[in-house]
Amino acid sequence: MLLTITTTYQPATDLGYLLHKNPARLQSVEITGGLAHVFYPEATAQRCTAALLLDLDPVGLVRDRHGDFALAEYVNDRPYVASSFLSVALSKAFGTAMNGTCKDRPALPAQALPLAVTVAVVSAPGPDWPRRLFEPLGYQVETTAYPLDATVPAWGASPYYTLHLRHDGLRLQDLLAHLYVLLPVLDNDKHYYVDQQEADKLLHRGGDWLPRHPERDFITRRYLRYLGSIVNQTLERLLEGVEESSSSVDSASPQVGATANDRAETANSQAPEPDGATRGLAESTLLPKLTLHDQRLQQVAHEIYQLAPKRVLDLGCGEGRLLRLLLRQPKIEFIRGLDVSHQALSRAAQRLRLDEMAPRQRARIELVQGSLLYRDARLAGFDAAALVEVIEHLDENRLASLEAVVFGHARPAHVFVTTPNAEYNQLFALPAGEFRHADHRFEWTRAEFAAWATGVAARHGYQVRLVGMGEAAEGVGAPSQLAVFGLLVD
Numbered sequence: 001m002l003l004t005i006t007t008t009y010q011p012a013t014d015l016g017y018l019l020h021k022n023p024a025r026l027q028s029v030e031i032t033g034g035l036a037h038v039f040y041p042e043a044t045a046q047r048c049t050a051a052l053l054l055d056l057d058p059v060g061l062v063r064d065r066h067g068d069f070a071l072a073e074y075v076n077d078r079p080y081v082a083s084s085f086l087s088v089a090l091s092k093a094f095g096t097a098m099n100g101t102c103k104d105r106p107a108l109p110a111q112a113l114p115l116a117v118t119v120a121v122v123s124a125p126g127p128d129w130p131r132r133l134f135e136p137l138g139y140q141v142e143t144t145a146y147p148l149d150a151t152v153p154a155w156g157a158s159p160y161y162t163l164h165l166r167h168d169g170l171r172l173q174d175l176l177a178h179l180y181v182l183l184p185v186l187d188n189d190k191h192y193y194v195d196q197q198e199a200d201k202l203l204h205r206g207g208d209w210l211p212r213h214p215e216r217d218f219i220t221r222r223y224l225r226y227l228g229s230i231v232n233q234t235l236e237r238l239l240e241g242v243e244e245s246s247s248s249v250d251s252a253s254p255q256v257g258a259t260a261n262d263r264a265e266t267a268n269s270q271a272p273e274p275d276g277a278t279r280g281l282a283e284s285t286l287l288p289k290l291t292l293h294d295q296r297l298q299q300v301a302h303e304i305y306q307l308a309p310k311r312v313l314d315l316g317c318g319e320g321r322l323l324r325l326l327l328r329q330p331k332i333e334f335i336r337g338l339d340v341s342h343q344a345l346s347r348a349a350q351r352l353r354l355d356e357m358a359p360r361q362r363a364r365i366e367l368v369q370g371s372l373l374y375r376d377a378r379l380a381g382f383d384a385a386a387l388v389e390v391i392e393h394l395d396e397n398r399l400a401s402l403e404a405v406v407f408g409h410a411r412p413a414h415v416f417v418t419t420p421n422a423e424y425n426q427l428f429a430l431p432a433g434e435f436r437h438a439d440h441r442f443e444w445t446r447a448e449f450a451a452w453a454t455g456v457a458a459r460h461g462y463q464v465r466l467v468g469m470g471e472a473a474e475g476v477g478a479p480s481q482l483a484v485f486g487l488l489v490d
């Protein structure tokens with residue numbers, strides 16, 4: 001797959017500054033399934049062309065998946081067609097340009113340039129589609145069609161076209177945003193799982209031009225395949241003119257680099273966070289902007305606030321996302337985060353800026369290393385304990401130890417346990433029996449979670465209430481599930 005961008009703006013070699021890629025050098029970046037190479041077939045003051053060559057390994061793309069594979073999984077058009085892999089490559093190779101930044105020529109990103117683009121090849125539902133998508137944005141569009149097999153004319157046309165776009169005056173940043181959104185829309189096979197983050201990317205890259213595009217609904221639907229509810233929500237947001245302000249959405253997102261073996265949930269749990277220190281509560285409660293994991297954390301934090309606890313435990317606190325929300329609640333006097341991973345704890349300390357905290361605030365929080373599978377006096381004496389997306393990281397046969405430690409020994413007045421709802425996985429397009437995250441040991445249906453939770457409650461003198469987390473879908477329930485335990489007598 002080859003994409004070239006040519007300009008005759010003078011001096012044309014300024015394209016190198018804009019793209020943040022030196023015309024004299026071949027530069028390569030790694031993306032899922034292969035490499036993206038950037039080089040300049042021509043670079044003179046009159047005319048400069050940058051090329052992005054995507055070198056995907058079709059075997060590598062399926063290698064880490066389990067099970068039997070049809071030949072079609074190895075022999076396919078992915079290496080040759082402009083697809084979501086190209087969007088990932090664009091944001092990785094040209095992220096700075098996409099964000100409109102140019103350190104060496106600060107005025108250049110705002111400059112409208114004559115630009116010509118060739119993409120070899122795109123796959124499109126019909127020959128008119130490239131025109132319908134790009135002409136409303138001011139491009140002159142030409143396509144070169146190819147027969148399915150030149151030696152068998154009776155087979156007719158293939159769905160593949162070389163696409164030629166020309167624009168008399170456009171900011172490079174806009175060109176890249178158009179390509180980023182529209183090339184995967186032309187292609188019908190997205191390689192990563194679509195979730196809320198995708199909607200954010202669409203709003204971020206398309207917010208300026210998509211609301212006025214005549215094919216807005218088609219583009220949004222094709223971009224956000226699979227998740228009907230998100231499509232409607234996103235269309236609404238587009239029409240409201242909501243703009244995504246975070247510029248790090250693509251470049252830092254593990255999701256865009258997700259392999260077939262990575263999961264929607266992985267992307268969620270590692271999603272880049274806007275600068276938490278400056279981000280206020282009001283902004284962070286804008287639900288449409290939140291990833292599934294953020295929603296989950298907010299819901300748990302909210303449930304915890306309702307009980308007005310003074311001392312809260314976060315068990316398996318990871319990088320401290322829930323801790324941050326809890327710290328914002330001044331009525332909570334003391335919070336202890338426990339995790340088995342030293343690395344996660346030091347990330348948490350960094351993210352929470354423990355070093356820079358005022359002494360009184362610093363005294364409210366403590367991070368400790370330890371395992372939930374062993375009795376620990378540091379877990380006793382709390383009003384509430386959270387285990388957000390933790391139990392599924394333990395082998396199922398260790399759950400009895402966890403139960404004894406948390407419900408038998410530590411005995412907080414309330415316990416909040418969340419875990420994925422396995423029934424929802426089909427909406428992430430996960431093959432049956434596969435988990436959302438490589439480190440998950442199990443994922444439960446609603447009935448399985450309810451059986452475990454009611455058993456635990458009965459054995460230890462708690463009552464339990466089960467709650468769906470995130471927007472429920474018909475027949476499968478919500479993406480995640482929460483059990484709220486309350487101690488009956490002690």
Ligand code: SAH
Binds near residue numbers: 393
């Ligand atoms: N609660 C966090 C992190 C969830 S990931 C959040 O919602 O963002 C699961 C976490 O559980 C990881 O940080 C992992 O290190 C931790 N963990 C796994 N086994 C554990 C154990 N036996 N004891 C304590 N923490 C454990």
